[in-house]
Amino acid sequence: xxxxxxxxxxxxxxxxxxxLARAGDAVPATPAVPPACELPSYLLSSESQLPKVxxxxxxxxxxxxxxxxxxxxxxxxxEDASYPARMQAILKDKLPPSEAVHVSVEIQSxxxxxxxxxxxxxxxxxxxxxxxxxxxxxxxxxRAIDPDDFRGAxxxxxxxxxxxxxxVVLMNLQYSPRTETMISVPPYxxxxxxxxxxxxxxxxxxxxxxxxxxxxxxxxxxxxxxGPELAKQVHDCLGRALxxxxxxxxxxxxxxxxx
Amino acid sequence: xxxxxxxxxxxxAGTAGAKPAxxxxxxxxxAISLPAIGERELRxxxxxxxxxxxIFIDHLPPSVLTWFTIRxxxxxxxxxxxxxxxxxxxxxxxxxxxxxxxxxxxxxxxxRRVWQIYVAHVFLFTIFLAEISYVATSFENPLYTEExxxxxxxxxxxxxxxxxxxxxxxxxxxxxxxxxxxxMLALPVILWSMKWKPDLxxxxxxxxxxxxxxxxxxxxxxxxxxxxxxxxxxxxLFVFGAWCALGGARRMSRILASPVTMWISxxxxxxxxxxxxxxxxxxxxxxxxxxxxxxxxxxxxTDLDVLRLTHFLALAALxxxxxxxxxxxxxxxWLRPLILCGSHSLEIFCLGVFLxxxxxxxxxxVSGGAAMHAVIxxxxxxxxxxxxxxxxxxxRVADKSGAKPxxxxxxxxxxxxx
Numbered sequence: 001x002x003x004x005x006x007x008x009x010x011x012x013x014x015x016x017x018x019x020l021a022r023a024g025d026a027v028p029a030t031p032a033v034p035p036a037c038e039l040p041s042y043l044l045s046s047e048s049q050l051p052k053v054x055x056x057x058x059x060x061x062x063x064x065x066x067x068x069x070x071x072x073x074x075x076x077x078x079e080d081a082s083y084p085a086r087m088q089a090i091l092k093d094k095l096p097p098s099e100a101v102h103v104s105v106e107i108q109s110x111x112x113x114x115x116x117x118x119x120x121x122x123x124x125x126x127x128x129x130x131x132x133x134x135x136x137x138x139x140x141x142x143r144a145i146d147p148d149d150f151r152g153a154x155x156x157x158x159x160x161x162x163x164x165x166x167x168v169v170l171m172n173l174q175y176s177p178r179t180e181t182m183i184s185v186p187p188y189x190x191x192x193x194x195x196x197x198x199x200x201x202x203x204x205x206x207x208x209x210x211x212x213x214x215x216x217x218x219x220x221x222x223x224x225x226x227g228p229e230l231a232k233q234v235h236d237c238l239g240r241a242l243x244x245x246x247x248x249x250x251x252x253x254x255x256x257x258x259x
Numbered sequence: 260x261x262x263x264x265x266x267x268x269x270x271x272a273g274t275a276g277a278k279p280a281x282x283x284x285x286x287x288x289x290a291i292s293l294p295a296i297g298e299r300e301l302r303x304x305x306x307x308x309x310x311x312x313x314i315f316i317d318h319l320p321p322s323v324l325t326w327f328t329i330r331x332x333x334x335x336x337x338x339x340x341x342x343x344x345x346x347x348x349x350x351x352x353x354x355x356x357x358x359x360x361x362x363x364x365x366x367x368x369x370x371r372r373v374w375q376i377y378v379a380h381v382f383l384f385t386i387f388l389a390e391i392s393y394v395a396t397s398f399e400n401p402l403y404t405e406e407x408x409x410x411x412x413x414x415x416x417x418x419x420x421x422x423x424x425x426x427x428x429x430x431x432x433x434x435x436x437x438x439x440x441x442x443m444l445a446l447p448v449i450l451w452s453m454k455w456k457p458d459l460x461x462x463x464x465x466x467x468x469x470x471x472x473x474x475x476x477x478x479x480x481x482x483x484x485x486x487x488x489x490x491x492x493x494x495x496l497f498v499f500g501a502w503c504a505l506g507g508a509r510r511m512s513r514i515l516a517s518p519v520t521m522w523i524s525x526x527x528x529x530x531x532x533x534x535x536x537x538x539x540x541x542x543x544x545x546x547x548x549x550x551x552x553x554x555x556x557x558x559x560x561t562d563l564d565v566l567r568l569t570h571f572l573a574l575a576a577l578x579x580x581x582x583x584x585x586x587x588x589x590x591x592x593w594l595r596p597l598i599l600c601g602s603h604s605l606e607i608f609c610l611g612v613f614l615x616x617x618x619x620x621x622x623x624x625v626s627g628g629a630a631m632h633a634v635i636x637x638x639x640x641x642x643x644x645x646x647x648x649x650x651x652x653x654x655r656v657a658d659k660s661g662a663k664p665x666x667x668x669x670x671x672x673x674x675x676x677x
Binding site: 042047070071072075076109110138139142143144145146147148151174176177178179180181182183184187190191193194197198215221222223224225226227228230231234 | 320387390391394397398399400401402403404405406407408409430431432475480482483484485487542545549552553556557561615616619622623629
């Protein structure tokens with residue numbers, strides 16, 4: 001009898017948990033977002049903040065953003081459609097026209113987090129960005145780098161970027177259902193979340209966002225198509241989401257936004 | 260076939276008279292004692308079958324059914340159940356063999372079992388290779404050029420295949436069998452040591468676990484990294500299973516029956532549930548104290564985190580308490596599929612891994628959304644059930660027509676905790 005009660009309790013809790021998790025689904029990020037890009041708001045919010053970005057915009061200084069990433073930060077042969085370029089466009093749109101926004105991209109293909117982090121000091125001296133968006137984890141997951149070493153490398157990298165005086169956003173891996181049986185992603189997602197928590201850095205959860213789109217049927221990420229159309233659309237949505245994420249984490253009031 | 264088949268034969272001298280339910284702890288008895296059961300322990304099969312189903316569902320991309328797997332409600336998951344029960348049944352079968360036929364014979368049988376598991380692993384690897392080669396040649400979505408870098412190993416099949424045979428190259432979802440192979444290789448030593456000092460063996464196992472954590476010991480893998488399930492840590496659960504099978508469970512029965520244990524377990528499971536809830540309902544995550552998060556995360560599966568281990572122990576304690584051995588429900592036809600799958604676990608485990616590959620493949624080819632997903636999960640489970648039924652039919656009917664005694668010995672190995 002007791003066992004039955006326990007079991008039904010567990011099942012009940014399970015049943016409650018499922019609808020709760022979807023409670024936020026209906027809320028679009030902003031009214032202007034195309035329907036394909038819609039996301040529940042929790043995927044775009046972070047407790048951590050970007051004080052330097054907020055300051056720069058409030059005081060009218062130019063916003064210099066550096067995106068450091070591996071090959072999933074670009075689309076081969078159509079860089080203009082990749083998410084950093086899209087983010088720049090959206091930010092320019094949303095921020096006051098007086099605000100100068102410039103996004104530069106540093107692609108470090110086939111480099112692990114550790115290898116990428118060694119370049120950070122020089123890179124920061126050369127570019128002096130207000131905000132660095134560091135996309136990492138994919139190469140480490142493919143090469144099955146020890147997750148502890150990975151965490152150490154990301155920690156060092158984030159510290160280096162912060163010491164150079166920039167705000168940091170971490171971006172994790174893509175959701176790639178085709179290679180799910182081949183690349184073990186969870187340890188790298190978990191460790192990036194841990195580093196983000198420890199260093200109070202906003203984490204842009206690209207994996208969860210793309211999975212949401214796939215599960216809700218907005219994009220078919222299983223598609224084997226060779227054309228760049230799908231990639232362009234996904235990057236457009238990622239750029240929009242990222243722009244929104246940055247604006248929210250910088251705590252910009254309506255006064256600093258166009259809409 | 261079933262443990263019962265060989266167990267019913269001759270009860271061991273020291274335990275012949277004792278009925279399992281009334282057996283009292285025997286201080287002066289031989290160091291290990293096997294419960295004299297006339298009947299197969301159905302709870303083991305039930306939960307192993309359950310673990311196999313859950314592992315299968317966990318290996319598929321998340322769907323509605325994923326909400327029924329226990330990893331969503333606490334720290335531990337089906338792997339813990341599988342390894343613990345494997346240790347239990349392996350010790351039960353081969354411990355008996357060791358007492359009856361001696362160390363050499365028992366070791367020989369264990370080695371034959373290891374070979375079977377190894378062959379099963381290589382078989383699964385072949386299927387994996389076919390799948391990955393197919394994806395490599397047919398999938399060129401520019402969104403994922405980077406992820407396709409995983410195919411680079413296909414450029415060196417000579418090295419990769421040899422490394423796979425050495426168990427150093429293990430694709431995702433193929434980590435359990437190598438772990439199991441290593442644990443079974445160690446089983447003769449474990450059993451031999453348990454024959455003399457079961458508690459000391461368990462203590463040594465715990466020491467090895469602690470040393471592994473302290474000095475960060477691991478099994479290296481190819482091309483780099485380490486085994487996703489560290490055998491040096493996971494052995495603790497396996498040895499604990501063996502220890503329980505060889506009389507430990509009975510000696511612990513007073514602890515298990517105490518209400519204190521029960522309430523501690525309940526409290527821990529509820530706490531773990533609340534923590535996991537914050538993973539799935541991100542709106543709640545701000546309720547988690549930061550201190551606690553920093554202390555707790557990451558919860559390490561590779562090295563069998565203490566939080567996972569204790570969560571499994573709490574679950575096990577409650578299960579043993581609320582699900583008595585003679586619970587009539589165990590005989591109900593509703594649980595029959597689970598029990599059937601649990602009693603042919605090696606075959607069904609391999610089938611589950613294969614079906615997960617196949618399921619991924621179908622989902623990729625025909626994107627049918629959630630409905631398709633549920634259909635695949637359910638039909639996978641039905642196939643597992645059907646195959647388990649066929650296997651038991653073979654063992655019950657087809658194989659039994661020959662020489663009986665010989666088969667019985669063979670069956671001892673087939674049941675060997677696999």
